[in-house]
Amino acid sequence: MNEEKPDLVLTSFATYMQSGIEQFKWHLGNFFGNNPDLEVEHVRDTLEDINAYENIEHLQPIKEEHLVILDEDKIDTKEAEQVVLDGEFFWEHAAAGEATRLGMGTKYIIKLSDFSVEKMLEMRKNEIKQDFKDNPAKAHELIAELTEERLVKQMGCRPEETLPLGLGTRHMLQMAFDLVKLAKKHGRDPEEILKKQKMLIILNESTADDIMDEFMRHDYFGFERKNVHFMIQKSFEGIDLNKGEPFYDMGHDTHKRLHNHGQMVMQKTHDNVIFYIDNDTSERYLTSAEFEKVLEGTKDLVSYNIEDIDYLTNAIDWQALALALDLGKKGHAMTMEIVAQNPLKPQKGGACFWDDKKKRIVIIESNQLKGMDVADIKHLNKNFNHYPNPANAFRSVREGKMHLHTDVKLMTDKEGNPKYYVYFNTPTGDVNFLVKTAYVMRKELKPISNWKSPATTPPTVKACYEQDHQKGFKEFAENIIGITLG
Numbered sequence: 001m002n003e004e005k006p007d008l009v010l011t012s013f014a015t016y017m018q019s020g021i022e023q024f025k026w027h028l029g030n031f032f033g034n035n036p037d038l039e040v041e042h043v044r045d046t047l048e049d050i051n052a053y054e055n056i057e058h059l060q061p062i063k064e065e066h067l068v069i070l071d072e073d074k075i076d077t078k079e080a081e082q083v084v085l086d087g088e089f090f091w092e093h094a095a096a097g098e099a100t101r102l103g104m105g106t107k108y109i110i111k112l113s114d115f116s117v118e119k120m121l122e123m124r125k126n127e128i129k130q131d132f133k134d135n136p137a138k139a140h141e142l143i144a145e146l147t148e149e150r151l152v153k154q155m156g157c158r159p160e161e162t163l164p165l166g167l168g169t170r171h172m173l174q175m176a177f178d179l180v181k182l183a184k185k186h187g188r189d190p191e192e193i194l195k196k197q198k199m200l201i202i203l204n205e206s207t208a209d210d211i212m213d214e215f216m217r218h219d220y221f222g223f224e225r226k227n228v229h230f231m232i233q234k235s236f237e238g239i240d241l242n243k244g245e246p247f248y249d250m251g252h253d254t255h256k257r258l259h260n261h262g263q264m265v266m267q268k269t270h271d272n273v274i275f276y277i278d279n280d281t282s283e284r285y286l287t288s289a290e291f292e293k294v295l296e297g298t299k300d301l302v303s304y305n306i307e308d309i310d311y312l313t314n315a316i317d318w319q320a321l322a323l324a325l326d327l328g329k330k331g332h333a334m335t336m337e338i339v340a341q342n343p344l345k346p347q348k349g350g351a352c353f354w355d356d357k358k359k360r361i362v363i364i365e366s367n368q369l370k371g372m373d374v375a376d377i378k379h380l381n382k383n384f385n386h387y388p389n390p391a392n393a394f395r396s397v398r399e400g401k402m403h404l405h406t407d408v409k410l411m412t413d414k415e416g417n418p419k420y421y422v423y424f425n426t427p428t429g430d431v432n433f434l435v436k437t438a439y440v441m442r443k444e445l446k447p448i449s450n451w452k453s454p455a456t457t458p459p460t461v462k463a464c465y466e467q468d469h470q471k472g473f474k475e476f477a478e479n480i481i482g483i484t485l486g
Contacts, residue, residue, distance in 0.1 A: 008400035010269045011288070013234055017248065020424055023404050024239065024246050038244040040420045044408040051405055053368040058357040062379060064441070066354055066361050067338065070323050071443045077318040079325055083299050084179070084316065085186060087196025090294075090301040090390060091175065094261060094428075095168050095211070096204040096233040106207040107306050107451070108168030112464045115159035115457070117148050123454035155461040162464040163474065163485045167451075168211065168306055170467060172221045173477050175315040180476070182316070195224040198298060200231060200274065202264055208232045212277065218481050229286070229294075231274045233264050238411055238421025246422065255411035255421055262402060262426025269398035288398065292391050300324050301390035303428065305383045307450040309463040313470060320386065323440060328388020333396070333435035336363055337382040340447040341375070348374055350381030350429035352439065361439045363429040365405060381429050383450075396434040402426055403433075 006022040009015035031050055032038055043050065053059070083089050095108040104110055125143050132139035152158060165173070176194060183190040203211055212230060215221070220228050235256040237248045249255070267273055272285040286294070295301065300321060304311060324335045338352050348366040355362045363381050366374060387393045407425035410418055431437075451460040468474060478485055 008266065008402060010266050010398055010400050012270050016266065017236065019400070020404055021246055027406070028246065036244040038241055040241055040408060040422055043406065043422055044420055047406065047408055048370050051367050052370040053364050055355050055357045056370055058355055059353040060356050062338070062352055062354050062361060066439065067441045068323070068327070068438045069443055070319060070440050072319045075319050075322050077322045080318050080322040081182060081186070083325065084182060085188060085193060087198065088297070088299045089197070089321070090298040091197060091199040092301055092303040093171060093199065093201050093306060094264065094303060095306040096202050096258065096264065106204060108211055109166045109207055111164055111166050112159050112461050113162045113164045115461070117151055117158060120151060120159070120454065120457055121146055121148065123457070127454040151458060154458045155465070157461065157465045159461050162461060163468045163477065165477065169214065170312055170464065171304070171306060173480060174312055174467060176221045176223070176480065177473055177476050178315045191222065194222040197223055198227045198294060199223070200229045202231050202233055204233055204258065205235055216277065216281070221480055226276050229274050229276050231268065233258055233267060236423065238409070238423060240421060249421065252414040257409065257423050259424045260426055261428040262430055263424065265397055265428050265431060266402060269394060292394055295391040295394055298390060299388065300328065301387040303385050305450065307452060308384065309451055309460050310449050312463045312467040317384070320384070320440070324386035324388050327438045331436050332388055332438045333392040334431055334437040335386040335388070335440050336429065336432060336437060337384055338379050338439055338441045339382045340445050341378055341380060350383070350427060351377045352379040352381060363432050365427045365429065367405065383428070385428065393431060393435050397431060401434055402430050
């Protein structure tokens with residue numbers, strides 16, 4: 001096809017869906033030509049080729065010379081602290097994700113204290129059997145090494161010894177806890193500093209009401225109600241094909257799915273999707289221009305992933321914020337931290353490479369690597385992205401230049417029969433193709449640390465236990481949520 005790829009129109013869900021279909025048709029035409037017999041199964045069987053990165057033959061390992069090195073011992077954090085004290089930092093919590101690899105629903109509401117060692121052993125054994133289904137001898141060897149004693153030693157406690165707090169509640173409490181410490185350090189009124197903070201909590205449709213009710217119940221964890229913005233990330237019907245033409249199957253909703261974090265970023269630019277809760281508990285929606293104005297009043301936005309476990313004892317990464325502010329003055333609109341692969345269980349995600357054709361670093365999703373083994377991905381994006389002068393990236397995304405990645409999932413049709421559907425699956429990291437981006441690596445490189453699977457559940461329990469035992473944290477949490485935690 002010779003015509004240019006259609007841009008996405010991001011004023012509403014309707015325009016996103018329609019322009020998304022037009023862009024998908026363009027991709028199908030480029031890949032399959034005009035084929036009226038094309039079916040979803042053809043897309044499924046060629047997915048690796050469809051999603052393959054355009055310069056995959058030119059990808060090389062990154063070198064230190066390509067990166068911005070963060071030396072935590074040398075960077076000055078005074079300005080970063082002042083920016084937070086002045087309420088010029090924007091906090092975004094990506095909390096819509098489901099714990100699909102754990103089979104436990106929305107991560108925000110999961111309490112690690114509800115786990116038992118026996119349950120964790122069972123989950124890990126099932127994971128090993130699945131991972132090594134083609135090597136039963138290896139699976140048997142690894143399962144034999146799993147014992148309750150070893151697991152408890154790895155966690156530093158039993159799961160039920162952690163405080164009965166959901167993962168998302170822990171994130172909000174840690175944020176408030178660290179801000180109060182900052183205020184006291186500078187001789188400021190903690191209540192005043194909490195009220196200045198601006199944030200966006202991104203939820204999913206199934207648990208949004210419960211989580212918003214929790215915010216109201218806990219008086220917004222001490223934050224100012226009007227500064228706590230919410231957005232409910234939409235799930236979409238699957239795409240089917242009829243005589244080669246794609247369309248959303250709107251006949252039922254049992255097959256609806258999220259379109260990944262990239263859609264979350266695009267949805268933020270729609271009119272009337274971001275809101276705060278008014279005094280009468282009604283939802284006050286903002287236009288795209290109004291939310292842009294909020295961002296214009298801040299110097300940096302950080303997007304936290306709810307599954308990151310380093311956050312549980314350190315909600316504010318002062319060194320990374322200080323560097324982001326400095327890079328923002330040099331014209332960067334995004335910084336992405338590069339970390340090593342997870343040694344416990346290599347994982348998918350934003351993979352970091354040098355594109356020798358473009359002569360630049362790129363962060364590309366692992367599904368673009370055309371079958372490369374996950375263990376061969378040496379460097380990943382931590383998904384703690386900073387956006388200095390965040391209105392700049394916001395405006396760039398709103399232009400509709402992001403690429404829609406393709407995924408195919410086995411779901412069910414209207415009658416409940418198994419059926420494949422196409423879904424868009426764009427990652428947040430693709431913003432690095434739209435704006436000037438700095439790729440940051442710490443002088444002391446650390447592996448990625450998040451809760452993705454049964455293998456990473458023990459370190460997550462340990463992180464919760466360490467959070468609970470911060471001096472004064474338990475008492476602080478009890479004061480905020482108004483109950484004794486035991």
